[in-house]
Amino acid sequence: MKYFIPLLLLIFTNFSQAQDESPNKQNNFSINIGYAFSQPYEGEEYNHGGNIQLEYKHILNKFIDIRPYFSLMAIKSNSDDLIQDGPIETATMTTLLIGGKTRIKAPLKWFAPYFEIGIGASYGSFKTISAKLSIKKTGLFYHIPASVGVELGPKNNINLALNYYYHPNVEQKTGIATIGFSLKLK
Template sequence: MHPVFAQTNKGKFINASVGLGIVSPYDQETRMTTGSGFYAQGEYVWCPRSWFGVIPYAGVVIAKARSEEKDVNQEEYNLKANTALLGTKVRLAAPIPYVAPFIEVGVGVSLGSFYTHTKADHYSKNGLLMHVPFSLGLALGRKHNVEIKFAYYLHESVRQDSGGAAFGLSFPLED
């Protein structure tokens, strides 16, 4: 019988991710491409089971988007997210050797500034906002210590989501 890893393995890990920051509006009628910027996140990963993990995280997203389309006042539609992230999520992973797909969901807070100006929405908020993190990814390698993921942080109060397309590495804290 061969052992199968899923998250990574059972145990405790530190995961560091960096990548392209993204921001996009909930309003799909505005012709706006997803904006770009910077994304980084650090996670403490605790996996009591190979297929289940609890992940407190801290991160940052700095991203903006601008559309060539204009409103009735000739203002351009645009988005901005400059935020620090803090929260906890859970991970469910498929126990597949070398390539373990996973999904993460949780709850957290964002501290920063947000601006959403589209056809349907106009919000500008600074300070502390609640967000819902949602990630899809792959844990790669024999020990699943390399990750590729899309991480989204849904900010309902400003009608935008931000996040990143990221590459990450996991480091075990115990043998």
């Protein structure tokens, strides 16, 4: 873990240098908002909350984008956790996420399906409780984002997606249904 942050900084430094040399200088930002839910890896119950994410879109070619992102996520415990029969299951978080994703898409107008995967860091507080474990941690942890979605519109500037974040250090997974809009910079 001690090598993770320097490696992440090295990747973003190299990305910013490579961006200036790119023949296809399209600067776009994407703003995504969504409904989020989380649950323990081994659990059945889930909690819900919200997410807002800002992405920078660097187009390598018509099939592949590189997307550094910054996100705020808050998922709180359901009030029903306190009065249910049986073991309590909960997965909550209040966190900042930063990382990078690679998007592979079918470059079609009006409807461009895609898949993306990456790696990132989460800083915040996490609580995961299930029948088999009880984890309460605050700090910096890595996560693995994966998404499926579609870009809509004649310029593919509307985004609908299902995003997943896997947090191995705190044994919880998060799903987010998002809608987003791309803004072109001049």
